[in-house]
Amino acid sequence: MNIPATAVLLLIFSPLTVFNVIAETAEEKGLAIAVEADRRENGFSDSTADMTMELRNQQGDTSVREIRVKTLEVANDGDKSLSIFDxxxxxxxxxxxxxxxxxxxxxxxxxLPSLKRVKRINSKNKSGPFMGSEFAYEDIASQEVAKYSYKYLRDETLNGIDCFVIERYPAYEHSGYTRQVGWINKAEYRPEKIVFYDRKNSLLKTLTYSGYKKYLDQYWRADQMLMENHQNGKSTLMTWKNYQFRTGLDEGDFNHNSLKRAK
Amino acid sequence: MKLQLHFVFLSLLLSSTALGAVELSGNISAQSRLFFSDPIDPDQHNHYPGFALEPEIYQQWDDNRQRLTLAAFYRYDQYDDARTHADIRELAWLGMFDQWDVTVGISKVFWGVTESQHLVDIINQTDLVENIDGEEKLGQPMLRFSTAQDWGILDAFILPGFRERTFAGPEGRPRPALIIDTDNATYESSDRDNHIDYAVRWLGLFDEIELGLSYFSGTGRDPESFQLINNELVPHYVLIKQVGIDLLAIVEAWTWKLEMISRTSSAQTYQAMTGGFEYTLYGIFDSPSDLGIVIEYLYDDRGELASSPFQNDLTTALRFGLNDIQSSEVLLGVISDLDHSITAGFIEASRRIGDSIKITLEARTFSHTAADRPLHDFRRDDFIQADLAWYF
Structure with missing residues (x-):
């Protein structure tokens, strides 16, 4: 599946197409997997879902966040999203x-509803935690191919699922990671597990996806995403419910006014 | 006519039953305010207990294109009769149409970008007796039209009815040495507090730069002067025209902020500004904590004659966000007068307990206050305040 996608790319960019397909490098194969995974995500248009995050600290104390998320697909750019806290x-x-x-x-x-204030956030640093959870802003941001460079490592079976194991390196500034290792389901091109390494290249976190469901006969969404932090012993379990696609959201649902009237 | 009215009532009743339950939320809080020194006026006290209620009812219909919000506020203060007060923060219908959002009723609006004071923000009156930091606002009757377009966000307001600023009563603290008489305020407008004000604001978003331009014509929210009558200060509200500019620019990890106003009344024209930056360090001490640094310069070209104490001042503040389960936060800082050695200090800290209780601590200090400056009256009013709030 990955070979034709790479071939198309190389037809455009290289006169040495045939040679390159045969001698595909690990970087090219890694990129091809990411491109194919992205292609399969195209066209969902918009979605809404209810999400809960259960935050757990080292002592086992838990706290729950309930969030409604609306997402709008933007062609040739990252998505727009509106998250409302309940x-x-x-x-x-x-x-x-x-x-x-x-x-x-x-x-x-x-x-901020009590002040009726809309405050611009400086998002230069994407490594900050999202609402006190173990998910960083960069983990929940929309995953665009160009955000990383890639390298294919090996094939591996994870819990009985045939996976590509690829490594990716953030191409944007101020990431909290040197690299991420992802297990990508070979049949469906969806992530099953991602391991994160911090700026010092030490093991930081593991994200495990479970309960995948297929929507609109094409788009896979995991019901649960568990992020475990190996350095501080904390974890966050993100649970998704009530996924709806192509609900008719448009640009007008993602601006200052829609933010102020979010309820 | 009578039939029509019945029809309206009936359809309202039908629509509300079709929609099901109204959503209720809000909080109830107990407060204790403790002063470190004995008061200047023996009528004042050292410890002020009190409580507050803030319920909000909200209902939407027409596929969430119309909604009704009621947000009420009540504060009880054991000693200060002026601080024991109730207010309708919001009682408004909001209709969302193709290009326009329309608000009819009492509502709240915030304009601006800076942290230490809000010069541009002029729609709502300050509920000063609730907190002297000026962040609490009274509900304002309004007709508002708002549209978000490619060329920016445009808001136009018709503001019928003026709300007087709240001030501490004789037993209240902190307060100026002279009591402010809020029962006999005087107005330049012959319509007094029924003058209809107008305002318009445009906000342009240009990636890393945001520019707001605003204009207000009507009765100024802060009294331009006070008249001394029977040993009490009577506020005088005048008609003003105010042009405001607010600008925000993100440059790497820095967020630069500027607010400027030019205000004209029959007696004077003056300019004031607040400008500075916010810079945040992430993951300090190898922890998930953030440390934000806020530095802002405050200027008023009326100088010593300014009605605000911030004529040439510098605010320096640190904001710690622990990013823990309890959302613990600490904000501490000082406002220093650069002409005098006056310093006002503040600490605000909050932490959630369990899922629905939040504890907030606030402390304010006033030091080196010169005898001829506004804050001199607060020289013995350093205090610490604790709020325990239950959210539902």
């Missing part, structure tokens, strides 16, 4: 609007 009660009505981009920094605004 729990905990003291931050009910707080909302985030994000215009994500591949290599340019994301544009992000926070709405």
């Amino acid at each position: 729990q905990p009660a003291d931050i009910k009505g707080t909302a985030f609007l994000t215009f994500s981009h591949a290599l340019e920094p994301d544009e992000q605004w926070l709405y």
Whole structure:
């Protein structure tokens, strides 16, 4: 599946097409896998979903965040998203609007309902934690091919699933990672597991996807995403419910005014 | 006519039952404010207990294109009768149409970008008795039209009715040495507090730069002067025209902010500005904590005659975000007068307990206050305040 995608790319960019297909490098194969995974995600148009995050610390204390997420697919750029918080009660009505981009920094605004204030967030640093969870902003941002460079490592079976193991390196500035190792389902081109290495290249976190469901006969979404931090012993379990696609959202649902009236 | 009215009631009733339950949220909080020194006026106290209620009811219909919000506020203060007060923060209908959002009723609006003061923000009156930091606002009756387009966001307001600023009463603290008489305020406009004000704001978004331009014509929210009558200060509200500019620019990890106003009344024209930056360090001390640094310069060209104490001042603040499960945060800083050695210090810290309780600590200090400056009256009013709030 990956070979034709690479071939198409190389037909455009290289006169040595035939030679290159035969001697595909690990970097080319890694990129081809990412391109194919991205291609399969194209065309979902928009989606809405309810998400809960269960935050757990070293002592086993837990705290739950409830968030409604609306996403708009933007052609040739990162997606737009609006996240509205329902729990905990003291931050009910707080909302985030994000215009994500591949290599340019994301544009992000926070709405504080008690002050009625829309505050621009400086999103230069993407490594900060999202709402006190073990997910960093860069982990939940829309995943564009150009955000990373890639390298194919090997084939491996993970829990009985045939996977490509690829390594990717953030191409944007101010990432909290040197590299990520991903297990990509060979049949469906969806991630099953990602391991994150911090700026010092030490093992930091593992993200495990489970309960994949197929929507619109094409788009795979995991019901659960578990992020375990190996350095601080904390974890966050993200659970997704009520996925809906092509609900008719448009640009007008993702601006300052829609942020201010988010309820 | 009567039939029509019945029809309206009936359809309202039908629509509300079709929609199901109204959404109720809000909080109830207990407060304790403790002063470190004995007061200047023996009528004042050292410890002020109190509580507050902030319920909000909200209902939407017409596929979420119309909604009604009611947000009420009540504060009880054991000693300060002026601080014991109720307000409708919001009672408004919001209709969302193709290109326009329309708000009719009492509502709240925020304009601007800076942290230490909000010069451009002029729609709502300050509920000063609730907190002297000026962040609390009273509900404002308004008719608002708002549209978000490619060329920016345009808001136009008709503001019928003026809300007087709240001030601490005789037993209240902190307060100026002279009591402010809020019952006999005077106005330049012959319509007094029924003058209809107008405002318009445009906000342009240019990737890393955001520019706001605003214009206000009507009764200024802060009293231009006070008249001394029977040993009390009577506020005088005048008609003003104010042009405001707010600018935000993101340059790498720095967020630069500027607010400028030019205000004209029959007696004077003056300019004021707040400008500075916010810079955040992430993951300090090998922890998930953030440390934000905010430095802002405050200027008013009326100098010593300024009604605000911030004529040539510098605010330096640090914001720690622990990024823990309890969302613990600490904001601490000082506002230093560059002409005098006056310094006002503040600490605000908050932490969630369990899922629905939040504890907030706030402390304010006033030091080296010169006898002829506004903050001199607060020289013995250093205090610490604790709020325990239950959210539902």
